[in-house]
Amino acid sequence: MLKEDDQDPRPWDVLESRHLIQRPWLTVRQDRVRLPNGAIIDDYNILEYPDWVNVVPITPDGRVVLIRQYRHGSRRVHYELPAGVVDATDADLEQTARRELLEETGHGGGEWSRLTTLSANPGTHTNLSHTFLARGVVPLGEPAPEETEEIRVHAVGLDELREILASGGVLQALHAAPLYRYLLTLGE
Template sequence: MKTKDDMAWKVLNSKYISKEPWFTVRKEKVELPNGNTIDSYYVLEYPDWVNVIAITKDGKYIFERQYRHGLQCTSYELCAGVCEKEDESPLISAQRELLEETGYGNGEWEELMVVSPNPGTHTNLTYCYLAVNVEKISEPHLEETEDIQVELLTFEEVKKLLIGNKITQAQHAAPLWKYIALRTPKKGF
């Protein structure tokens, strides 16, 4: 049961300024609990997303390299994608994305964490999964808009990429750092 949020903003009016498949934005006038108003507050609507830390039976980490036009650079990323309406759950979406983009599947899966891309402006969540003992079961089936190189990396190579700021996608770096923190022996603070 959801309880009332005593810090919630009151929406005074709302209108869509764009309703495109990958750019749905609404402009709202909102009132804060202290009575102040914000005349132009923009909210980006997206479906939920997934990403996967996938590790093969022989201990290799499955990464993708692809060009990202926003930053105009090629980056290392986890396998990731959108939760499609026909998928029964974020887990099904993650398994589908891994198979489509890399050709890997099976293994043991667990939800590692759930993060928000930006709770101030985005409506969606990202479900981050850990999949171990995955295996190559097919060739990738990329969409027309995807140009992905799959690379298998060692744990040390992944750590080096993280430490060197070569994994710039925050929603990918966060679960990787959590995974590293969980598998590193605690030495106390």
């Protein structure tokens, strides 16, 4: 792991901070900052989100459980990982990930471990996306997606996963990166 040293860039000083928008799914904060070189930026905008979780779920026979759903921002249907927002009342990240997997796919159980933690954009986003690897998941019931979700569940083999990734079938970068990382853990 890389270590910090005296040559690392220094943090910016926040001179003033105010919220421009505060909505359940969008909070925009505007900071007035001073850079280490003395320059002032009067309107540096930050997106504040709660943390997110994703799951790379693997069945006992080695298939990866993906979902497909419509995303209005891109106006397209994509493959994704089961994922969701960490609620302020959630006990811990793994429990949140287990809940999302069960809700979106009906799968659960298995052996769980942390796979990776990423940022959508550390320059403008306050939150992190935490991905868990869940090996040996099995169907436990029917999916129970939220009212705003229309989800289709697909369990794919590794060759099909590689094709999906290579063709751009996983558009969400915070979902594609953990899938590539999973393939790296297999030595591929």
